[in-house]
Structure formats: C-alpha cells, structure tokens
Amino acid sequence: MKVRNKADEFxxxxxxxxxxxxxxxxxxxxxxxxxxxxxxxxxxxxxIGPSGCGKSTLLKCINRMNDLVEGCRIEGLFEIGGKNxxxxxxxxxxxxKNVGMVFQKPxxxxxxxxxxxxxxxxxxxxxxxxxLSEIVEVSLKRAAMWDELKDRLDKSALALSGGxxxxxCIARALSVSPQILLMDEPTSALDPISTGKIEELCAELxxxxxxxxxxxxxxxxxxxxxxTGFFLLGELVEFGTTEQIFSNPAKEQTERYITxxxx
Numbered sequence: 001m002k003v004r005n006k007a008d009e010f011x012x013x014x015x016x017x018x019x020x021x022x023x024x025x026x027x028x029x030x031x032x033x034x035x036x037x038x039x040x041x042x043x044x045x046x047x048i049g050p051s052g053c054g055k056s057t058l059l060k061c062i063n064r065m066n067d068l069v070e071g072c073r074i075e076g077l078f079e080i081g082g083k084n085x086x087x088x089x090x091x092x093x094x095x096x097k098n099v100g101m102v103f104q105k106p107x108x109x110x111x112x113x114x115x116x117x118x119x120x121x122x123x124x125x126x127x128x129x130x131x132l133s134e135i136v137e138v139s140l141k142r143a144a145m146w147d148e149l150k151d152r153l154d155k156s157a158l159a160l161s162g163g164x165x166x167x168x169c170i171a172r173a174l175s176v177s178p179q180i181l182l183m184d185e186p187t188s189a190l191d192p193i194s195t196g197k198i199e200e201l202c203a204e205l206x207x208x209x210x211x212x213x214x215x216x217x218x219x220x221x222x223x224x225x226x227x228t229g230f231f232l233l234g235e236l237v238e239f240g241t242t243e244q245i246f247s248n249p250a251k252e253q254t255e256r257y258i259t260x261x262x263x
Contacts, residue, residue: 010081010098012179016041016210017062022076024057026069031057033234035076039227044202044211046221046242049231049257055214058231059182062212063099064092080180097124100173104185106165108157108172113149116157116168120176135175143171144201163194170201174209181205183213187220199224218258222246230254 017039024032032054039045047055057066064085066072078085085095097120109116117136118126126132136153140146145167157168166186173181183202187195202211202224215221221228222242229239230253238245238254249255 010083010179012041012081012210014041015039016080016180017212018077018079019058020077020079022058022061022074022078024054024061024066024075025073027071031234032061035236037229037236037239039210039212041210042206043226044206044213044224045227045229046225047212047214047229047231048216048218048221049237051216053231054234055231056184059184059212059214060101062180062182063096063101064090065101067092097176098178099180099182100176100178101182102166102169102173102184102186104188106162106169106189108160108165108168110156110158112154113157113160113168114153116172117175120172124176139171139175142174142205143167144197144204145171161194163190163197166190166194166198167201170198174205178209180210180212183211185214185216188216195220218246230257232257 015038017037019035019037022032022035023030035058047059049055060066061074061078062080066074074086080095080099083090109119114136117139118132121132121135126135137146137150140149145164148164149168157165160168170181170186187198190198199220202213205211213225225242227240228242228245230237230245230249230251232253238249238251240250245254246258249258
C-alpha cells in the first residue's frame with residue numbers, strides 16, 4: 001500500500017543522495033566541513049566516528065531537520081532524485097514524506113498502536129478505514145511486528161517494550177512509503193536481542209528503502225552496512241565500501257579509530 005502520488009515522489013537514481021561541498025555552521029562554529037558524498041540507492045550507509053564529529057548533524061540535513069535549529073546555516077548541495085532539497089519552493093512535507101527518520105530513543109506517540117501507524121497516512125489525507133487498516137498491516141509486517149501486535153492494535157504504544165517501541169517507530173516511518181530512511185543510533189538504547197531484530201529488519205528493508213544510519217557501534221556498521229563513512233571533527237575523513245574501510249582503510253586516522261587506538 002503506497003501512501004503517495006507521483007507528484008509527491010522523488011525519482012531516485014542510482015545515487016539516492018548527492019552531497020557536494022557541504023558546510024554547516026551553528027553561529028560561528030563550523031560543524032561540517034566540505035563534505036562530498038554519494039549515497040547509493042538500495043544500500044545501507046553507515047556514519048561512524050567519535051561523539052560530536054558531525055554524523056547526526058549531517059544526517060539531519062538530509063530531511064532538513066536542521067531548519068529548526070536557530071543560527072544554523074548550510075552551504076553546498078544536497079540533491080535527491082535530481083532535486084536540490086534546499087532550493088526555494090521545496091515543500092518540506094513532501095521531502096519528509098520521502099525521507100523518514102527514526103531517532104535514538106524510541107518516541108511512540110501516547111496513543112494506540114493503530115493510531116501511531118495511521119498518523120502519517122491521515123496527515124496526508126487518507127481517511128478510508130479499509131485503506132488505513134491495510135497500511136497498518138503492511139507496515140507492521142515490513143517491520144516484522146504483525147504477529148506480535150495484530151491482536152493489540154488498540155493498546156497503548158507506551159505499553160510496549162523498548163525494542164518493540166523502536167520497531168513500531170520504524171513501522172510508523174514506513175507507513176507513508178518513504179524512499180529513504182534516516183536512522184540516528186536506532187539501537188543504542190536497546191538490548192542485544194532487540195538490536196539484532198532491528199539489524200535483521202534493516203537488511204530486509206534495504207531492497208526497497210535506502211537506509212542511512214548513524215552508529216557508535218563499529219561492529220554494527222561492519223555487520224550490516226554496505227558503505228561506511230568515518231567522520232572526525234566535522235570532516236569526512238574516509239568513505240568507501242564497508243569491507244575496505246574495516247579491512248584496508250586508506251587513512252591512518254580511520255585505521256586508528258577502527259582498531260581502538262584513537263585518541
């Protein structure tokens with residue numbers, strides 16, 4: 001069940017997100033410095049690096065969440081489906097419908113499981129109950145939760161475990177059929193079993209949804225990502241296939257971070 005019409009759709013090329021000469025400032029602080037990167041469609045791309053190095057800042061640029069930050073100034077090009085997403089006239093509602101986001105801490109709405117999933121589709125004008133019910137089922141199946149929750153749709157989402165809440169948030173993001181899913185440390189607050197379920201889910205989803213994930217867990221990046229970018233002090237030090245980054249990094253800084261000799 002797709003919650004979009006052609007007018008709302010970004011026509012992704014093989015390069016899902018194109019970034020060129022990206023610089024970001026918070027007031028006088030230069031937070032991102034000359035970032036150039038192509039995110040490939042149908043892959044999982046991981047951003048790794050120490051805290052405060054710019055990973056989450058860059059992630060939030062891709063659906064313009066940094067627009068909400070006072071004093072934030074962005075230079076350079078962000079292009080999705082051949083469209084400059086910072087061009088005048090960009091409809092943020094359309095952008096965020098195509099580029100979903102899952103945060104570090106599960107943030108289900110204080111309402112039922114059903115109402116969490118249908119919140120986005122209703123926002124975009126879907127009112128038919130049969131259609132909404134189909135969206136709920138499809139979204140929960142895509143998040144591998146249908147069997148767990150099909151008899152609990154009217155229960156509060158806040159009654160779910162932390163791992164279930166995070167997978168529900170993924171299902172909620174999927175309910176409007178995004179083409180790109182941004183994930184900001186989605187498993188950092190979860191136990192190993194819940195983490196494993198979300199990693200399996202990401203591996204299944206990437207065929208239809210391009211995933212960009214910030215993670216502090218290098219083992220996680222090595223396990224599930226196709227490409228990895230290593231960030232340090234606002235700079236993209238190195239970007240390549242995950243196998244190359246972890247087995248044969250080109251830069252000494254990357255090698256020191258990967259092997260735990262950083263600092």
